[in-house]
Amino acid sequence: MKILKFGGKSLANGKGIHKVVDIIEDKAKSGEVLAVVLSARGKSTDELEEILEKAVNNESYQEQLTAFKKYQLAEYVNFNADIEFETLDKLFEGVSLLGDYSKRIKDQVLSQGEVISAKLLTHLLQERGVNANFTDSRALIKTDATFGEAQPLEKLSKENVVNHFKKYNGDTVNIVTGFIASNTKNETTTLGRNGSNYTAALLANYLDAEELQNFTHVNGIYTANPDLVADAKKIEKLSFTEANELAYFGANILHAKTIIPLIEKDIPLRILNTFDHNDNGTLITSEASKKGIKSLSVLENVSLINLEGRGLLGKVGVDARIFKALAYKNISVSIISQGSSERGIGLVVASEKANEAKKVLEQEFEVDFQTKDVNTITVEDEVSVISIIGQDLSTFHRPYNALIKNQVIPLLFNNTVSGNNVSLVVYKKQLHKALNVIHGEIFGVTKKINIAIFGHGLVGGTLINQILESAEKIKKRKKIDLNVFAVANSRKVLLNPKGVDANWQSNINEGIAYSIQDIIDFANQYHLENLIAVDNTASKEFTDNYLKLVENGFDIVSSNKIANTLSFDFYKDLRSKLEQYQKQYLYETNVGAGLPLIDTIKLLHLSGENITRIKGVFSGSLSYLFNTFSKEDRLFSEVLREAMDKGFTEPDPREDLCGNDVGRKLLILARELDLSNEFVDINIHNLIPENLRGGDASSFLNKIEELNPVYQKIKDEQQPNHVLRYIGDLHGDLFEEKGILDVTLVSVPESSALGQVKGSDSIFEIYTESYGDQPIVIQGAGAGAAVTARGVFGDILRLTEKG
Numbered sequence: 176m177k178i179l180k181f182g183g184k185s186l187a188n189g190k191g192i193h194k195v196v197d198i199i200e201d202k203a204k205s206g207e208v209l210a211v212v213l214s215a216r217g218k219s220t221d222e223l224e225e226i227l228e229k230a231v232n233n234e235s236y237q238e239q240l241t242a243f244k245k246y247q248l249a250e251y252v253n254f255n256a257d258i259e260f261e262t263l264d265k266l267f268e269g270v271s272l273l274g275d276y277s278k279r280i281k282d283q284v285l286s287q288g289e290v291i292s293a294k295l296l297t298h299l300l301q302e303r304g305v306n307a308n309f310t311d312s313r314a315l316i317k318t319d320a321t322f323g324e325a326q327p328l329e330k331l332s333k334e335n336v337v338n339h340f341k342k343y344n345g346d347t348v349n350i351v352t353g354f355i356a357s358n359t360k361n362e363t364t365t366l367g368r369n370g371s372n373y374t375a376a377l378l379a380n381y382l383d384a385e386e387l388q389n390f391t392h393v394n395g396i397y398t399a400n401p402d403l404v405a406d407a408k409k410i411e412k413l414s415f416t417e418a419n420e421l422a423y424f425g426a427n428i429l430h431a432k433t434i435i436p437l438i439e440k441d442i443p444l445r446i447l448n449t450f451d452h453n454d455n456g457t458l459i460t461s462e463a464s465k466k467g468i469k470s471l472s473v474l475e476n477v478s479l480i481n482l483e484g485r486g487l488l489g490k491v492g493v494d495a496r497i498f499k500a501l502a503y504k505n506i507s508v509s510i511i512s513q514g515s516s517e518r519g520i521g522l523v524v525a526s527e528k529a530n531e532a533k534k535v536l537e538q539e540f541e542v543d544f545q546t547k548d549v550n551t552i553t554v555e556d557e558v559s560v561i562s563i564i565g566q567d568l569s570t571f572h573r574p575y576n577a578l579i580k581n582q583v584i585p586l587l588f589n590n591t592v593s594g595n596n597v598s599l600v601v602y603k604k605q606l607h608k609a610l611n612v613i614h615g616e617i618f619g620v621t622k623k624i625n626i627a628i629f630g631h632g633l634v635g636g637t638l639i640n641q642i643l644e645s646a647e648k649i650k651k652r653k654k655i656d657l658n659v660f661a662v663a664n665s666r667k668v669l670l671n672p673k674g675v676d677a678n679w680q681s682n683i684n685e686g687i688a689y690s691i692q693d694i695i696d697f698a699n700q701y702h703l704e705n706l707i708a709v710d711n712t713a714s715k716e717f718t719d720n721y722l723k724l725v726e727n728g729f730d731i732v733s734s735n736k737i738a739n740t741l742s743f744d745f746y747k748d749l750r751s752k753l754e755q756y757q758k759q760y761l762y763e764t765n766v767g768a769g770l771p772l773i774d775t776i777k778l779l780h781l782s783g784e785n786i787t788r789i790k791g792v793f794s795g796s797l798s799y800l801f802n803t804f805s806k807e808d809r810l811f812s813e814v815l816r817e818a819m820d821k822g823f824t825e826p827d828p829r830e831d832l833c834g835n836d837v838g839r840k841l842l843i844l845a846r847e848l849d850l851s852n853e854f855v856d857i858n859i860h861n862l863i864p865e866n867l868r869g870g871d872a873s874s875f876l877n878k879i880e881e882l883n884p885v886y887q888k889i890k891d892e893q894q895p896n897h898v899l900r901y902i903g904d905l906h907g908d909l910f911e912e913k914g915i916l917d918v919t920l921v922s923v924p925e926s927s928a929l930g931q932v933k934g935s936d937s938i939f940e941i942y943t944e945s946y947g948d949q950p951i952v953i954q955g956a957g958a959g960a961a962v963t964a965r966g967v968f969g970d971i972l973r974l975t976e977k978g
């Protein structure tokens with residue numbers, strides 16, 4: 176025999192009821208022997224409780240009662256619930272007159288919900304020709320007289336059930352009321368929380384059922400609540416032990432009470448979906464399943480009580496006093512955590528009991544307050560508990576690090592020694608984000624990386640398109656979901672929590688004015704985790720946001736060189752902020768665009784290789800300018816415009832020509848070597864004649880032809896077979912506080928290494944103590960939107976791996 180159980184949500188409306196009837200009819204027709212346990216429909220039990228409260232307080236309840244009756248009858252014209260409605264009328268009238276009710280009366284009231292539900296289903300099945308038999312469980316399940324939370328009398332109940340099912344067997348489908356029972360005086364009792372599931376489990380046990388199928392409104396047990404974690408996956412199989420842990424930490428359907436009768440007889444429990452009943456659901460059996468993390472569950476409506484006292488150190492019996500005092504008031508502690516010094520003890524209790532618990536503890540420790548052994552007892556209400564079921568401490572660093580990286584600092588954590596569970600208390604406002612971060616980390620489902628891109632010009636625009644083009648592949652190959660949730664320029668931002676699409680460029684016109692706080696608020700509002708801000712501007716103003724971004728959980732990737740070349744104080748502040756907030760700042764493209772230069776220098780330096788000099792052509796645009804101008808018989812201004820058109824120059828090309836861009840790159844490398852040079856220390860040969868230095872970029876561009884005679888003369892005055900190169904040179908004693916940084920225009924033999932550089936290539940010669948006169952040479956495209964964007968993309972992916 177199979178026991179089927181349908182919950183209130185399955186029976187809430189016509190659609191659900193129709194499905195339930197279909198399922199039972201199908202199974203009955205296919206010859207399966209069934210018993211069906213039903214809950215009250217929808218929120219009927221809550222409704223009855225509310226009406227009861229109104230009645231006892233002498234408030235008007237008639238309207239709500241009429242609505243309740245109407246809901247129960249709905250469109251079922253031939254269904255009659257007069258007896259139950261009359262019972263309710265009388266009970267409410269009595270309560271209203273007396274202004275009081277007992278738990279016994281409450282059980283009588285609540286039981287009508289199950290009776291109506293079971294009678295309705297029996298009626299509908301009979302209309303379809305199914306041999307359905309309404310079965311009032313009060314005649315079968317006998318309990319003690321603890322109204323509201325009655326305990327079954329096993330022997331008597333089993334006898335009744337077995338006898339009943341002997342009598343009504345064969346093709347009879349017994350439609351049984353869940354939740355309700357009766358005591359030996361035949362007074363109605365109820366089985367408390369999860370009562371209908373319990374009724375079903377008891378029937379399964381007494382009847383040695385082959386399976387209990389519990390129909391809900393979801394497809395089974397998930398790795399996390401799918402309403403909170405979009406990536407949550409259904410678990411196919413669980414063991415009773417794991418189910419028990421889940422039950423303790425919030426999965427009501429698996430309450431221990433429900434599971435124990437099944438474990439006793441080794442009866443499998445299958446969680447199914449009424450609305451998708453062909454899905455296999457989750458099967459729970461006694462078979463031990465593979466080790467590993469099974470699920471995240473959440474306890475809400477809890478509070479954290481913190482008892483602190485300097486004098487608790489080494490005192491015997493403090494915990495005993497806490498538990499005794501709380502137990503006296505029937506307050507259960509779900510989690511306790513205590514520092515080894517015993518100075519602080521954190522307890523999690525139900526929110527509704529938190530203030531009472533505080534009062535009780537204050538009384539218990541009254542003397543200890545006076546002696547100053549206890550200092551404070553505080554209650555934090557806005558918390559939730561996340562339990563990682565199946566997690567042991569050997570791999571706990573992964574979810575924990577991911578939480579810290581996302582600025583979710585657990586208030587308390589606690590592990591079970593044998594059960595492989597870790598529970599974390601987090602602020603309620605961080606619950607959603609915390610669950611997604613932990614889930615992404617431990618289930619290896621796709622890890623979402625949420626990116627805000629500032630600057631969508633040549634580099635930024637190319638980067639966005641590169642990300643959108645590769646996102647699917649990266650998701651498949653690396654299980655990383657790159658989500659560009661913000662694209663901004665200096666005036667507007669385009670925001671979409673689910674990510675911008677290929678039309679971002681046209682949609683940016685519909686963007687909105689913003690401040691950096693708006694972006695932070697947006698990320699918080701949508702609980703976006705693994706945040707990266709990408710700076711593809713050339714703006715000093717934007718770098719003012721870096722510290723705030725870091726403080727609010729963003730890693731930073733930047734092609735913009737400004738932040739690394741502001742004062743050395745800012746340079747250090749930024750690094751200590753990054754350290755403090757465990758954030759990363761990557762800027763490989765700052766020097767040599769997409770070339771792997773900064774990483775190489777960092778590694779050499781870290782590994783103790785003493786770098787003695789770095790010299791080369793640092794600027795892609797000026798490389799292109801002088802390579803082309805030196806070899807071809809063309810005007811200097813014409814080649815300069817070409818470099819601009821190819822996207823090699825800075826947004827303001829004067830930044831290249833005045834030597835600032837090369838100067839910045841030199842300074843960035845110097846600082847990588849722990850030198851504390853400032854920008855003013857750089858000796859820069861400015862390529863712009865003094866008379867063209869004033870004014871703005873466009874007035875300069877109107878006059879660039881004036882550069883032609885100046886550079887033609889320099890070119891003509893070179894020795895034979897020489898070419899012009901604009902070079903950067905970091906030298907001096909690089910183990911002192913500061914190095915020497917020179918940026919100069921030089922004429923070199925065409926046959927030399929520098930003389931042979933082509934196109935927009937950069938070349939960097941890195942001299943070290945071990946390599947002596949033979950430098951390590953890194954050469955390749957030193958500018959261009961595509962290579963630079965690719966380099967920025969590389970930094971983003973590097974961050975996703977550091978996670």
Ligand SMILES: NC(=O)C1=CN([C@@H]2O[C@H](COP(=O)(O)OP(=O)(O)OC[C@H]3O[C@@H](n4cnc5c(N)ncnc54)[C@H](OP(=O)(O)O)[C@@H]3O)[C@@H](O)[C@H]2O)C=CC1
Binds near residue numbers: 963
């Ligand atoms: N081109 C290359 O080869 C390389 C470039 N880089 C660096 O890449 C960066 C970008 O260069 P590129 O793409 O050519 O520049 P662009 O001028 O093409 O684009 C700059 C973008 O930044 C936006 N912007 C400017 N100020 C702000 C601000 N305060 N807040 C938000 N957005 C802002 C601009 O918006 P708006 O239109 O509103 O001003 C624009 O969208 C530069 O820092 C450059 O040094 C690094 C290596 C190589």
Ligand SMILES: N[C@@H](CC=O)C(=O)O
Binds near residue numbers: 764795797958959
């Ligand atoms: N303008 C720069 C671009 C890269 O940093 C250059 O020319 O190198």
